Amino acid sequence: MHALALNFDFLFSNFSQLTVTGLALGAVYAMVALGYTMVYGVLQLINFAHSEVFMYGTFATLWTVYFMGGTAHTSGFALARMFAVAMVVAMVVSALVALLLERVAYRPLLRRNSPQLMALISAIGASFVLSESMGLRDNITRWIGLNDNFSRYVSGARDTRGLPMDIQTHKLFPIGNYQVTNIDLIVICCALLMMLLLDQFVRRSRLGRGIRAVAQDPESAALMGVNSTRVVQLTFLLGGLMAGAAATLYMLRIGATRFDAGFILGVKAFTAAVMGGIGNLRGALVGGLVLGVAENWGSALVGTQWKDVVAFVLLVVILLFRPTGILGESLGKARV
Amino acid sequence: MLLEVEGLCVNYGHIEAIRDISFSVAEGEITTLIGANGAGKTTTLKTISGLRKVREGRIVFDGKDITNVPPFERVKLGISQSPEGRGIFPGMTVRENLDMGAYARRDRKTAAYREDFDRVYQLFPRLQERVSQTAGTLSGGEQQMLAMGRALMARPRLVLLDEPSMGLAPRLIQQIFSIIAEIKAQGTTVLLVEQNAAQALRRADQAHVLETGEIVRSGTGEELSGDEAVKAAYLGGDV
Structure with missing residues (x-):
């Protein structure tokens, strides 16, 4: 049995690495957090299925790389081009999933002025449907009767699927050590x-x-000639585009994904959004970066297995002292 | 008639907020609805703007039945509103709020658009002084001016003003009412909802008294100012 020891030596000797990689991780959190925060700002609703919007982006990235003929030996310019295309595809796919979600899971409820709780439950349901459809994609391709040539690419059901190549990193310049x-x-x-x-x-x-x-004021907005249905669609679209781009960046770093890859990342991104001040765009950025860095520092201090605990303890501590998040205020009141 | 409201019934939940209301607004005039709190004045305006669903009856604007036209389309047709409680966008600057007023317009890059800004600044010089200030930090009177200026930025044919004098100092109330007269003089038709009946009747061409969701009296502003029942109920017995 070990007592929980704080490993300050490790934290300080790797400080710059932990900070830089934490910022990179946090940047991905922040981009996904934007989707939560924008939808919350406009609808006062937590879109719990947003994590799946991200997850579809990771698969879009993965499959684009495969379809473009990526192999273990692809590197350099060819790889960069592949990822550039993959990012565009992932953004489109995630945006489409987000729009579908709005159309199927939310708009019918909003039109009937259902209580917010209904939309929340609908979101959780939609989240399961989306992630399980990905997890059962082998069965689905069989039902639709897609040919083997195609389904070979997408098969894998509930396994983790990785990129064909190891992404080669190049050292560019030093920060600290x-x-x-x-x-x-x-x-x-x-x-x-x-x-x-x-x-x-x-x-x-x-x-x-x-x-x-x-x-800021939905009724006044309608009086100005704003079509709120279009605005809601637009926020889902923008959130989806951001999540898709985040998914490609995530694949670039992590290199693998799974049907439930959205869950923990979604929870983290949501945490980042709340921490920064939900409804506040810049808050999502700050929250994401703070969370990414804090996670890295925290896991250096107490051990990597505590990484997620560190993130949520941080959330609770911040909300205890600043209930509206770091930057506070919502999209409604903030000077965004 | 620019606006015709025929047999309008609107429910608020299970409560009948307005019952079988009919009236019309002539082009170029000021028409006012007066009445106590809860008489249905605000509901009437919100229904004309499309924010409330019509249970029965119809609304005709410029000869076109708009009963089922969504609110954002009505702005394009030429109806804009300065809502009760002002409804300004607190996180936007004065300038951005005015821009929002013109959201539905397609001519936002033209000289006509810039002229409309000048026109609003002429009516409300205070707004020009505060053009970059966040609207949420304006005083109540300034917010009222902003709400009215914003409604005018839509270049409406009919502007609906909901209690523009509410919560303002007496001197400011005078100013707001003379601006309403000026808006009419510039050719915009006004439908005014007011609790300040004395002032509203003095400026109005046509007036209607609402009580618990029904119109109980109609006439010119002058006629109703002299009406004994109206005097007793709304004008404190003495104008």
């Missing part, structure tokens, strides 16, 4: 760029103003 890799840099820069674009879209464009108007 850690050599930052090209993958770290790509993930962090890509995520920040996408979030910057989204932030500017919501702040500056007419449609972005429509989103904020519905979040």
Whole structure:
């Protein structure tokens, strides 16, 4: 039996590595968190099926790489091109899943002014349907009667499926005693760029103003000529695009996925959204990065097996002292 | 008639909020609905804007039946509203709020659009002073001006004003009512809901008194100002 010892030596000797990889992980959390936060801002509803939107993005990435003929030897420019295409495909697929979700699981309830609890249950149900459809995809391809040539690619049912190649990392430049890799840099820069674009879209464009108007006062927004159904669709679409891009970045780092890969990542992203202040776009960014870094530091201190515990203890502590999250306020009231 | 409301019934849950209301609004005039709290004035306006479902009756705007047209489409047809409680977007700047007023317009890059900004700033110079301020930090009077200015940015043919004088200082109330007269003078038809009956009747061409969801009296503003029952109930006996 070991007493729980805090391993400060390990934390300090690997500080820069833990921080940089934590930021990369946190950037992925943040991008998924945006989907939770935007839908919450507009509908005051937690879209618990958003984790599956992300999971479909990981498979879209995986299969795109396979369909483009990726092998264990693909590398360099060919690999970069494959991932660029995969990201676009994953964004489209995730956006479509998100829109389908809105159409099937939410809109019929919203139209009838059902209580929020109904939408929550519908979300949880939709989440199971989406993830189990992926987990039972072998049966599904058989039922539809797809030919073996196709189903060979997508089979694997409930196993973890990985990319055909090991992604080669290249050391770029040192921060402290850690050599930052090209993958770290790509993930962090890509995520920040996408979030910057989204932030500017919501702040500056007419449609972005429509989103904020519905979040701040839905009745007034209708009086201004805002079609709230379109706005809700748009938030699901944007959330899906972000989750799809996050999924490709996740695959770039982790390299493998499974039908239930969305669950824990979704819970973490949701945690990040709440921690940053749900409904607040910049809060999702801050929450994601804080969570990613804290998880890495925490698991260095107390052991990797405590990683998830660290994340949720942090959530509870932050909410104890700042119930509205780090940046506080919702999309409704915040000056987004 | 620019707007015709015929036999309108609206329920609020199981309660009948308005019962068989009929009235019309002539182009270029100020029409006012007065009445006590809960008489159904706000519900009437919300129904005209499309925020409340009609149980019976119909609403005709400029000869077109709009009873089942969704609210965001009605804005395009030329109806805009400054809602009860102002309904400004607290997290947006004054400028962004005014931009929201023009959300449904397709001519947002033209000179006409910029002229409309100038027109709103002329009516409400305070808004121009505070153009970059977050709307949630404005005073009550300024928020009211913003709500009205925002409604005008839609370039409406008919503007619905819900209790523009509510909660304002007497001096400011005077100012708001003269601005309403100015809006009419500039050619926009006004449907005004007010609890401040004295002021509303003085400015109104046509007036209707609502009591528990029904119209109990109608006439010109002048006629109703002189009506003994109206005086007793809404004007404190003395105008």
